[in-house]
Structure formats: structure tokens, C-alpha cells
Amino acid sequence: MIAFIRTVQTMPGKIGETIAWAKEVVAIAKRGTGKESEISVSFGGAAGQMAWMVHYDNAGQVEEAANKLLADREYLAAIGKASGLFAAGTIHDQMWRRI
Numbered sequence: 001m002i003a004f005i006r007t008v009q010t011m012p013g014k015i016g017e018t019i020a021w022a023k024e025v026v027a028i029a030k031r032g033t034g035k036e037s038e039i040s041v042s043f044g045g046a047a048g049q050m051a052w053m054v055h056y057d058n059a060g061q062v063e064e065a066a067n068k069l070l071a072d073r074e075y076l077a078a079i080g081k082a083s084g085l086f087a088a089g090t091i092h093d094q095m096w097r098r099i
Helices: 015-033 059-070 073-080
Strands: 002-009 037-041 049-056 092-097
Touching: 002 059, 015 037, 015 049, 015 059, 015 073, 049 059, 059 073
Parallel strands: none
Antiparallel strands: 002 049, 002 092, 037 049
């Protein structure tokens, strides 16, 4: 089992707008990949952090999903709406393997 995790720091005052945007993107991604994404926000430590997590059976499914999303015009248009929501240089992707 592979967990794909993306974290980001939102811009000050943008958390509500970012949550609404994230929910829109997650719905579009689910239609395109069939995978459910979890959205989380920090409530301890640095304020305004968000994370998305998606579970896959293997790394090949991660690549397959990424390819589907990069070919999805609706997804790419939604991603384009993110301008100004995140602090520069704070998007981090990780993949974790369950043992």
C-alpha cells in the first residue's frame, strides 16, 4: 500500500478559500482517477498548513493517476485557480509504503 501525501502552507488569510478550492480539486480528481483523497488542516504547530492523502495499491497506480490528471482539462483548469493560495516553495510531495 502506497500513501501519497502532499503538504502545503497556505497564504495568511486564505485558509477558507483554500479549503473550498481543495474540495473542488479533490472531487475532480476522484472523477478522473476513482481514488478518494483526504484533506487535512493543521491544528497544532504552524497555522495554515494543509495536506492531501491518497492511498494506492502500488507505485504504478500513482503514476497512472498522475498521467490521467495531467491529461484532464478540468483538473488542470482547477489547478490554475490556485494562484495566490499557497506560500511559494512550500508544496511538498511524499510517498510512504506501508510495511
